[in-house]
Amino acid sequence: MTKLSVNINKVATLRNARGGNNPDVIQVALDAEKFGAEGITVHPRPDERHIRYDDVMQLKDAVTTEFNIEGYPDKRYMEIIRLVKPAQATLVPDPPEVLTSNTGWDTISHQEMLKDIIAELHEYDTRTSIFINPVAKYFEPAKLTGTDRVELYTEPYASNYRTNKQTAVKPYVEVAEIARELGLGLNAGHDLDLNNLRFLKEHIPYLDEVSIGHALICDALYFGLENTIQMYLRQLEDI
Template identity: 60%
Template sequence: MTKLSVNINKIATLRNSRGGDMPNVVQFAKDAQQFGAEGITIHPRPDERHIRYQDARDLKPEVYTEYNIEGNPIESFVNLVLEVKPTQVTLVPDAVDAITSNAGWDTIKHKDFLVDVIKEFKRHGIRTSIFVDPVLKQIEGAKNTGTDRIELYTEAFADQYSLGNKDAIKPYAECAELAHTLGLGINAGHDLSLENIQFFKENITHLLEVSIGHALISESLYLGVENVIQMYLNKLK
């Protein structure tokens, strides 16, 4: 069964919009796990506009499933991850002013940088994953960085699937097969939802984990958090 990791950035966004501590990020993570989530994902950015660095520290003793911290490995992020020591760090090439992640790594151009960063994380026992576009040469490049896993950037699939183009899954399926052949674990995330997650799961072999935040939180406004988490788990079986 593919693991569901719940990205709780949107909970932090809601909290920050009014100040104070409502909703409480740590309590939401605890509840999500109690409802069946098999991981918690956060993506702190340098301006801390949603998840704050202190949130990452506060969550550490409360996440008893898998703890995944995503972000661009600038110095402050690297130091935070080495301090917190999550289960997994997912490297994302965010621009500082990016609203959300919008591209995968060029694993060939940035090979030397990624090799050094990944080596440091793995030296501290932290599993590594690289955010990549569904391009075969980028999967091959990821293998050469020493990463444990890749995370397939699924926005293009989600956009096309919503238009009825199911062939949009093909490059993802091909990349997943190559990654598995190369010994890389396969994660996926970005714009996955209750609408498209089952089709994605059925067509991507060896899928270990999906990270879902915006859609899951939005769907929960109508259907309830516990119910939505269970719906995702059923579709991921």
């Protein structure tokens, strides 16, 4: 079954807007796990505009499912991974000033850099995943980096799903097959929601994990966190 990792960045954004500790990011992570989430994802940026360094250190000892730390693999990020040794490190190619991750790695031009970084991450017994666009030419070079998994960047799927869902999912099915043939684990994330998640799962039933934050937290405003997590889990049930 595809695991659901809940990205709690937006919870931290809400807290930071007012100061103090409401909502309590650590408690939300614990509650998300209690309500069925099979992982917790954070993306600690250098400006700490949402998840802070201290949050990550507290989550290190609090998360009992899989802890996934996303980020650009600069010196600061690598030090966080060295200290925390999370279950998974997801490498994204976005610089600090970018609002949110908006593309995958060019695994051809960055192959040697990624290979060195991933070798270091494996020294910490951390599973690695690299953010990747649904473009076939990037997958064999991704395999050569030594990564354990790739994470499909699904914003184009989510955008095109509204107009033609079959066209939207087609390139993802094609590259998912390539990843499977290469022996790469397969994650997915970005703009997945209750409308488009089930269709993706139906067409790529062997997805290992989806990471969902913004839409899930927005839905929780209406449905409550526990109910929302259960709704997402039902979208991921095996067919």
